Amino acid sequence: MSEKGQFTLLKTKNISLLSGLPFLFLSLFLSGFLNLSAEIESFENIKKGVVQIRVYTQNYDAFSPWASKSVSASSGTGFLIDGERILTNAHVISNSRYIQIQRHNQTTWYEVDILHIAHDCDLAILKAKDPEFYKDAHFFELGDIPELNSPINVVGYPIGGSRISVSRGIVSRKQQSTYAHSQVDSHLVIQVDAAINPGNSGGPAIQDNKVVGVAFQVATRGENIGYLIPTTVIRYFLKDIEDGKYDGYVELGIRFMNSFSTALRKLLKVPDELGGVFVQKVLRGGSAFGYLEKDDLIFEIDGLPIGRNGTVVYDKEDRLDFVEIIDNKHAGEVIHLKVFRKGKIEAIEFPAKIMNNFAYLRNKYDEPFDYFMIGGLLFQNVSRDILQAWINNKETYGGSQFLYRFYYFIEDDLGSDEVSEDIIFYRKLNHRINSTSGSYLNLILEKFNGTPVKNLRHLKQLASSDTSEFLQLKFRDVESPLIFKKNEIQKADDEIRKIYKLEKAND
Template sequence: MRFPFGLTALALLLVGTGPAIAAPPLELSVVRILNRSQRSNWVAPWNALGTSTSTGSGFIIDGGLIMTNAHVVSDARLLYVFLHNDPNPHQLRVKVIGHDCDLALVEPVEEGLLDDYPALEFGPLPAHRSTVETYGFPAGGERISSTRGVVSRIEMQAYAHSGIDAHLTVQTDAAINPGNSGGPVVQGGKVVGVAFQGTSQLENTGYFIPTEVVDHFLRDAADGRYDGYPELGVITSNMENPAARRRAGMSEGLSGVRVDAVFPGGSADGHLRPGDVLLAVDGHPVANDGSTLIDDFRGDFGAVVDRHQIGEQLQVRLLRDGQVLETAVTMRSLPRLRLLANSYDRRPRYFVYGGLVFM
């Protein structure tokens, strides 16, 4: 979440000063990002909106790059980074950005700027009820802040930035406030996630993007271009009702979800049909509520689908007309779905004819 400038009030508690203490190596790698952005006007496309200034966080990784959230650097006209104990802004440019997973890689325009700063390493998915620590620059502050909390939930969750995507998300009671976005979430000295959003419906609750999603993004972006997540392209409903299972011809011991619709052009198009029952994906049995056991936690079967890149194959077991079938689905994107997503980093195309605006 970005934090706009112009606080109406800010209360500070002075706790005293003491001798200077050297910053831990981890804090040396956490940076503050300033974005002077300009959003496109999709209501009046000939008239761009005014510029705004917002701040977020990021952290240094291998390759002289900085990882942050896509929403921290979206629609940028000018990007700057402030390094540890350096009051001077340094210009950035976006190298790769993924709006569907709210992640981005940026790099300094000045070559070698990050050579003397340690790159942070990534760790595994944190265990449920384990402790994590978030780092960043909340509330637009210029001093680094850290908060500690417990992993309370791991599940598929909507990503607010795109408005339509849902990926694996970790919930914690560590404070994740405006300005924290893009900062590392750390456990055992390694990054286990990227702070990215909160919720107004719950108190003391924040969310971070786990390294499983980060790794998917980095593998996709390794060639310098981000292709995005593939889409299975189906609408399913659960089969918890015994009558629904009998109607589908499911014998005792079988579980899964019914396929209600298949999107033309999606990965499942030509492989699945309405009325099929999806029994397993990549060998993970699908429960009647749509969940599956993934490593040591139970989550939506979509988390297994999300592990694939475009072009890879997903193994599917299904029930059709009383027969259990196996098929390999080649994963691909669904461009028509992206039309429903929030749009960033591009200007609307339009033309005017007879006083009407066509977009």
């Protein structure tokens, strides 16, 4: 009664105010009616293209990698794009065991296939197995990055109900920010003041009947601060998978600082008219490795001047971080830079590369954790997941070496041709054979019987091919190795598997 009553009262009031202007009133009335009709028709189409996603998930356990966690149910949103594809967030379907989808007013839940998933930009593509799902469907087009202070509608299936929901908001900011799903990758995000709740993830943000973003995360502090993945990132993802596989984002691979420091500019004799950023370090494996040098001033990228704060005029006169230019390049595309180096201006170009040694910093999904056991000592590659498990289980004794090598493995160039990944002794399954090994917990394994350990796979190979009577485990920064008799190790590991109910412990 309240909405109908308000509409009626307003209509009556308008007739009273405009009774002397019947033609004007009629034209305004018809215009409003037509706009309302168009909006209603538009929303009917929108409802036909938004997808409710029901997911049954079983996460892997980094601390006890032989065990699986219990199955849990969750939900999210997606939407239809060309090719009968469903676009959603990677975090909606990560570690899934079973997925069902449904559109507005459908009574059947349909099964899907996962076609592509990109954890570094939190996007995924699904496709319904049954063509019936697509009957009378609406497929969305992608729009441009929305203007600041422009209105958007976020559509989805948030918690609190089973029906489709719309939240309205305003675009309040555009900037590079960390994507929470991987915990390390940064891309452009759009900040909005619309209410984005659990279940909204993967839903479209719509402006002028086109998708201008995908809802994906919210601020932990502050009310109604939500974030969208912009269409630049969506288009990057869709272009990447055109060849049937997802490769991922490239990295420039440098540490840099702004160029506001007058003292540093004078020291390096930088002309006042140049903006740009100073290169502090060039990281091994990145695109710039072998091309840029410490103290280079990068003042132009792809013909765009870089300001002293590291930004370029990029989108509709908005300034964005210059790394946004790199972010939009695919592997093999050329990066064009102008740098000021040792008193001279130089033009430098090189191909964009994916930085594979960056992967350990990301959260891991969709595959079990690999590990190896020696006498009840558990070893894994150093990773973000094992770091989080280590913290959650309060196994932090002697962990300073672990923390340093996790955060600075790339930064301080700790890897080499001999060591591609650090291996950590992160947990002990108590048994009489390892009763004296506690002081080695949380240390990085350096050598196995005198041979440098490259990674976990290499450790397994060394252990399986070794014919020595003793096993010597040399840890970094510790002079005395941990020593076991090999025949005792084999017997103890068999007992430990039975005691702790391990399955496939050394596969």
